[in-house]
Amino acid sequence: MATVAEQWVLVEMVQALYEAPAYHLILEGILILWIIRLLFSKTYKLQERSDLTLKEKEELIEEWQPEPLVPPVSKDHPALNYNIVSGPPSHNIVVNGKECINFASFNFLGLLDNPRLKAAALASLKKYGVGTCGPRGFYGTFDVHLDLEDRLAKFMKTEEAIIYSYGFATIASAIPAYSKRGDIVFVDKAACFAIQKGLQASRSDIKLFNHNDMDDLERLLKEQEIEDQKNPRKARVTRRFIIVEGLYMNTGTVCPLPELVKLKYKYKARIFLEESLSFGVLGEHGRGVTEHFGINRLSGQGYCFSASLPPLLAAAAIEALNIMEENPGIFAVLKEKCKRIHKALQGIPGLKVVGESISPALHLQLEETTGCRERDVKLLQEIVTQCMDRGIALTQARYLEKEEKYLPPPSIRVVVTVEQTEEDLEKAASTISEVAQTVLL
Amino acid sequence: MADPGGGAVCNGTLHNQSASDCHRGNCWKNGVVKESQQNGNSNFYKPFVESFEEAPLHVMVFTYLGYGIGTLFGYLRDFLRNSGIEKCNAAVEREEQKDFVPLYQNFENFYTRNLYMRIRDNWNRPICSAPGAVFDVMERVTDDYNWTFRFTGRIIKDVINMGSYNFLGLAAKYDESMRTVKEVLETYGLGVGSTRQEMGTLDKHKELEDLVAKFLNVEAAMVFGMGFATNSMNIPALVGKGCLILSDELNHASLVLGARLSGATIRIFKHNNMQSLEKLLRDAVIYGQPRTRRAWKKILILVEGIYSMEGSIVRLPDIVALKKKYKAYLYIDEAHSIGSVGPTGRGVVEFFGIDPRDIDVLMGTFTKSFGAAGGYLAGRKDLVDYLRTHSHSAAYATSMSPPVAEQIIRVMKLIMGLDGTTKGLQRVQQLAKNTRYFRQRLSQMGFIVYGNEESPVVPLLLYMPAKVAAFARHLLERKIGVVVVGFPATPLAEARARFCVSAAHTREMLDTVLEALDEMGDLLDVKYSRNRKSARPELYDEMSFELED
Numbered sequence: 001m002a003t004v005a006e007q008w009v010l011v012e013m014v015q016a017l018y019e020a021p022a023y024h025l026i027l028e029g030i031l032i033l034w035i036i037r038l039l040f041s042k043t044y045k046l047q048e049r050s051d052l053t054l055k056e057k058e059e060l061i062e063e064w065q066p067e068p069l070v071p072p073v074s075k076d077h078p079a080l081n082y083n084i085v086s087g088p089p090s091h092n093i094v095v096n097g098k099e100c101i102n103f104a105s106f107n108f109l110g111l112l113d114n115p116r117l118k119a120a121a122l123a124s125l126k127k128y129g130v131g132t133c134g135p136r137g138f139y140g141t142f143d144v145h146l147d148l149e150d151r152l153a154k155f156m157k158t159e160e161a162i163i164y165s166y167g168f169a170t171i172a173s174a175i176p177a178y179s180k181r182g183d184i185v186f187v188d189k190a191a192c193f194a195i196q197k198g199l200q201a202s203r204s205d206i207k208l209f210n211h212n213d214m215d216d217l218e219r220l221l222k223e224q225e226i227e228d229q230k231n232p233r234k235a236r237v238t239r240r241f242i243i244v245e246g247l248y249m250n251t252g253t254v255c256p257l258p259e260l261v262k263l264k265y266k267y268k269a270r271i272f273l274e275e276s277l278s279f280g281v282l283g284e285h286g287r288g289v290t291e292h293f294g295i296n297r298l299s300g301q302g303y304c305f306s307a308s309l310p311p312l313l314a315a316a317a318i319e320a321l322n323i324m325e326e327n328p329g330i331f332a333v334l335k336e337k338c339k340r341i342h343k344a345l346q347g348i349p350g351l352k353v354v355g356e357s358i359s360p361a362l363h364l365q366l367e368e369t370t371g372c373r374e375r376d377v378k379l380l381q382e383i384v385t386q387c388m389d390r391g392i393a394l395t396q397a398r399y400l401e402k403e404e405k406y407l408p409p410p411s412i413r414v415v416v417t418v419e420q421t422e423e424d425l426e427k428a429a430s431t432i433s434e435v436a437q438t439v440l441l
Numbered sequence: 442m443a444d445p446g447g448g449a450v451c452n453g454t455l456h457n458q459s460a461s462d463c464h465r466g467n468c469w470k471n472g473v474v475k476e477s478q479q480n481g482n483s484n485f486y487k488p489f490v491e492s493f494e495e496a497p498l499h500v501m502v503f504t505y506l507g508y509g510i511g512t513l514f515g516y517l518r519d520f521l522r523n524s525g526i527e528k529c530n531a532a533v534e535r536e537e538q539k540d541f542v543p544l545y546q547n548f549e550n551f552y553t554r555n556l557y558m559r560i561r562d563n564w565n566r567p568i569c570s571a572p573g574a575v576f577d578v579m580e581r582v583t584d585d586y587n588w589t590f591r592f593t594g595r596i597i598k599d600v601i602n603m604g605s606y607n608f609l610g611l612a613a614k615y616d617e618s619m620r621t622v623k624e625v626l627e628t629y630g631l632g633v634g635s636t637r638q639e640m641g642t643l644d645k646h647k648e649l650e651d652l653v654a655k656f657l658n659v660e661a662a663m664v665f666g667m668g669f670a671t672n673s674m675n676i677p678a679l680v681g682k683g684c685l686i687l688s689d690e691l692n693h694a695s696l697v698l699g700a701r702l703s704g705a706t707i708r709i710f711k712h713n714n715m716q717s718l719e720k721l722l723r724d725a726v727i728y729g730q731p732r733t734r735r736a737w738k739k740i741l742i743l744v745e746g747i748y749s750m751e752g753s754i755v756r757l758p759d760i761v762a763l764k765k766k767y768k769a770y771l772y773i774d775e776a777h778s779i780g781s782v783g784p785t786g787r788g789v790v791e792f793f794g795i796d797p798r799d800i801d802v803l804m805g806t807f808t809k810s811f812g813a814a815g816g817y818l819a820g821r822k823d824l825v826d827y828l829r830t831h832s833h834s835a836a837y838a839t840s841m842s843p844p845v846a847e848q849i850i851r852v853m854k855l856i857m858g859l860d861g862t863t864k865g866l867q868r869v870q871q872l873a874k875n876t877r878y879f880r881q882r883l884s885q886m887g888f889i890v891y892g893n894e895e896s897p898v899v900p901l902l903l904y905m906p907a908k909v910a911a912f913a914r915h916l917l918e919r920k921i922g923v924v925v926v927g928f929p930a931t932p933l934a935e936a937r938a939r940f941c942v943s944a945a946h947t948r949e950m951l952d953t954v955l956e957a958l959d960e961m962g963d964l965l966d967v968k969y970s971r972n973r974k975s976a977r978p979e980l981y982d983e984m985s986f987e988l989e990d
Binding site: 060061065067071072078082083085088090102105112113128130133137138166167168178192193197237238268270309312313395396398399400403413 | 568604637738809814824
C-alpha cells in the first residue's frame with residue numbers, strides 16, 4: 001500500500017514540474033547552482049595575517065627596540081635632592097643637619113609629639129604587635145578599628161564611619177565605589193591629585209567648574225538638567241555627585257558649603273566632601289567644614305581590598321580624638337595663630353599670600369612670575385634654603401607637573417601649628433621678609 | 442633530574458651567579474644555600490609541581506544548582522520585601538533624599554543582599570589580640586540573620602590562626618626583640634605629616650631603603666606607606682599611552698587598578714601559561730599597535746610571585762627567558778612570596794636561583810612576612826631615582842610611619858642574620874617544612890588542593906556555597922580560624938578555604954588542624970580528589986629502587 005501511495009505522490013510531483021512556468025524553473029536552477037558554488041568556494045581570509053613569512057617575523061623581533069624603562073632624570077631635579085629629617089618631625093626639627101622651627105609639616109594640633117598619643121600607641125604595640133597581617137575581611141579587623149570607627153562616627157555626628165590605612169587611597173577608592181561609568185561628577189578645578197586619580201579610576205563623566213565659583217556650577221547643573229529632560233529614562237539611573245574639599249590644599253580656601261547644599265537639593269546631586277585639611281581645624285569643635293557652617297551630614301560606606309591600619313596607629317587616632325574632645329579650646333587658638341601669621345605675612349615685597357586667614361596651610365606665591373616655571377621654582381628654592389639656614393624650616397609645595405590637570409603655580413607652603421609661639425611667628429615673618437628682599441630684589 | 446626546558450645545564454651547579462655573589466657582599470656561600478647548590482637541588486632544575494585538579498562532574502552540577510536555588514529564593518525575598526510583607530533591613534535613604542537617584546541599583550546588590558548576606562558572619566570577624574599562631578576572636582551573634590551583629594562580650598580564646606598572612610610568625614605581641622620599635626616610637630612619634638618630596642623623608646626611611654636594597658641584592662629601593670598603593674600609584678608612572686601591559690589573568694586588584702590608571706593597552710594571558718604569553722609577545726612585537734601599526738613604546742609584563750587565591754608560583758625562569766628574547770620589561774609583585782619562599786627567604790627570585798638584575802622591577806609588601814605595613818619597589822638606581830621624582834605617592838601621600846619602618850628594619854636584620862643569630866633562617870626553614878607537611882597530609886586525605894607544593898598559601902576547594910559557610914562555622918566552634926573565599930574573589934563555582942601556613946605553627950597545632958579537617962571533610966563530604974596518594978610513596982616511587990651513589 002505504501003509504495004503505491006509513494007509512487008502516486010511522485011507522479012504528482014513530476015507532473016507539477018512539467019506544469020511549472022519556465023522562469024520559475026530557471027530561477028530555482030540558478031539558486032541551486034549558486035548555493036553549490038558558495039559551499040565549495042574558499043573561505044574569505046584576512047590577507048594580512050598570512051603575508052609575513054617566518055623569517056620576516058624573526059627579523060622584526062630582532063630589530064624592535066623598546067624605549068628604556070625609565071627616561072633619565074637630571075641630577076639636580078629637586079626631588080632627588082630631598083631634605084632628610086633626622087629625628088622626629090616635631091616643632092623643633094633637624095633638617096639636613098640644621099635645627100629649625102618647623103613650618104612645613106602638617107601638624108596643626110601639635111599632636112605629632114604628644115606623649116599621650118605615644119603612650120596609647122605603646123599600649124597597643126604591647127598588645128597587638130605592629131602589623132595586622134590581613135585585610136579587613138580576613139581577620140584583619142581588630143577591636144581597635146571598630147572602636148575608632150565608632151568614635152569617628154560619633155565625633156562627626158554621622159551614622160557610620162570607615163577607616164582606610166592610607167590617606168591618599170581613601171578618597172581615591174571611595175569615589176569609584178559610588179560613582180561608576182555613566183554617572184556624572186561635578187568637580188572643582190582646584191581639586192587635589194587624589195581626587196583626580198579617584199575620578200580617573202571611576203570612569204564617570206567629569207564636569208569641572210571654576211574654583212569656588214557657585215554660578216559656574218549652577219550653570220553646569222542647569223545644562224545637565226536640560227540634557228536630562230531630553231532623556232528621562234537615562235536620567236533616572238544616572239547618579240550625580242558634587243566633589244569638593246572642605247579646605248583646599250592647593251589654594252587654602254574654604255568651600256562655600258551652604259550654597260552647595262542648596263544646589264544639592266535643587267538639582268538632586270550628592271555631595272562628596274573631602275576634609276583632610278579641615279578635619280580638626282574648622283568648626284568650634286573641630287568637626288570640620290560642616291560644623292563651621294552648621295550643616296548636617298549624610299551617611300556613606302565603602303570597601304577595602306588591602307591590609308588594615310596597624311593597630312598602634314588606630315589607638316593613637318582614638319587618643320587624638322579624645323584630646324580633641326576634651327580640649328575644644330585648641331581650635332580657637334589655632335584660628336588665632338592662623339589669623340596672626342596671615343597678617344604678618346602680608347606685605348612681604350615680591351610674595352603674595354594665597355589662602356584664607358583661617359586656613360592653617362597657606363601658600364606664598366611670587367607676585368610676578370618670571371614667565372618660566374623652572375626659574376620661579378629656583379627662586380623659591382633659594383628663598384627656602386636661606387630660610388632654613390636661618391632656622392625656619394619651609395618647603396615648596398610639590399606637584400607632579402606632567403600629571404596634574406590644572407597645575408597650580410609654584411609656591412612655598414607655610415603650615416601653622418598650635419605649638420608655634422608668638423616669637424616663632426614673628427621670627428618666621430621677619431626671616432621670610434628679609435630673605436625675600438635679598439633674593440628677589 | 443628533570444629539566445623543564447630552562448637552560449643549559451650539565452653538572453647541576455648554578456654557574457650564572459656564583460661568581461657575582463662574592464663581591465656583592467652576600468653570605469650565600471656559607472650556609473644552606475651552598476649545600477643545595479652542590480647537590481644540584483636548586484629549584485631552577487627541579488620539576489615544577491603544580492596541580493589544579495578538576496572537580497568531579499556531580500560536584501559542579503550541585504554547585505550551580507545551589508546557586509540557582511539561592512537566586513530563586515532571592516527573587517522571592519526581594520518580592521516580599523518590595524511588597525512590604527517582609528521587613529527590609531538594608532540601609533535606607535534619608536527622607537529628604539527619597540527622590541534622588543538611588544546610590545545602589547537593585548540588581549548590583551542582588552548577590553550581596555540575597556546570597557552573601559546569608560553567610561556574612563564568616564568574614565570581617567573581629568579579633569582582639571595579635572594575629573600570631575593563636576589569637577582571640579570576639580564572639581558575635583546576630584538576631585536578624587546577619588543583617589546586624591551584636592557582641593556578646595565574650596572572647597573565644599586561643600583560636601588557631603590559619604587565616605592571617607603571618608608566614609614567618611613575626612606578628613606577635615610585644616617581647617624584648619621589639620625593643621627598638623618601642624624606642625623609635627618614643628623618640629620619633631607616630632606620624633610624619635608630610636610627603637616624601639616635601640619634608641617627609643626621615644633618616645629612618647633612608648636606612649630602611651638601603652637595607653631593602655641589600656636584602657634583595659639590587660642597587661636601590663624605595664618604600665611606600667601602603668602595599669596596595671605601591672602598585673596603583675607607580676605603574677602609571679612607569680608606563681603610559683602607547684605602551685603595552687601583559688598581565689596575568691589572576692592578578693591582584695592593585696595591579697589591575699594600576700594598569701588601568703596608566704592608560705596603556707592591557708592584554709591578558711592565561712594564568713601561568715607560557716604559550717599564551719609568548720603568543721601575545723610575538724603578536725605585539727610583530728604587528729605593533731592595533732590600528733596604526735606603530736611599534737609599541739614599551740612592553741611590561743605584570744606577574745605575581747605567589748598568587749594568593751591559587752597558591753601557584755609564577756614560572757619565573759620561563760618568563761625571564763621570554764622577556765630577554767622579546768626585549769620586554771618584567772614587573773613582579775612579591776607580596777606573598779617575599780620572606781616566605783627561597784632558601785633564605787628572599788622570594789621567588791631566590792627560589793629559582795635567578796639573578797635579581799634580570800628582573801626590571803621588584804615589588805613587594807611588608808604586610809605579610811614582616812608583620813608591618815607598606816610596600817617597596819626595588820631595581821636599578823635609575824629606576825628608583827625616576828620613581829622618587831615621578832611617583833604619585835612620593836609627591837602626594839604621607840610617608841611611612843617611623844615605628845612601622847623600624848619593625849621592618851628589625852625583621853629584615855633578623856632574616857639576614859645581621860643580628861648575629863640564625864633565628865631568622867630557622868624561621869624560613871620551619872615555614873618550608875610546615876608547608877610541605879601540611880600540603881602532603883591534605884592531599885593524602887583526599888582534598889582537592891590547588892597550587893605549587895612549595896607555596897605556603899594552601900587553597901582547599903569546597904565548591905558549594907553552603908559547605909563554605911558550614912566549614913567556617915564548624916571550625917570556629919572547634920577553635921580554628923580559617924578564611925573562606927567565594928565569588929567575586931574566585932570564579933563562581935570554585936569557592937574555597939584558604940590556609941596560610943606559618944613558621945609559628947608547631948607540629949601539634951598543625952596536627953590538631955589536620956584532624957579537624959579530616960573530620961570536617963567526612964562530615965561535609967568535601968574529599969573530592971581522585972588522586973588520593975598513599976601514605977607510603979616509597980612503595981611505588983621507582984627511583985628509590987635504584988642504588989643511589
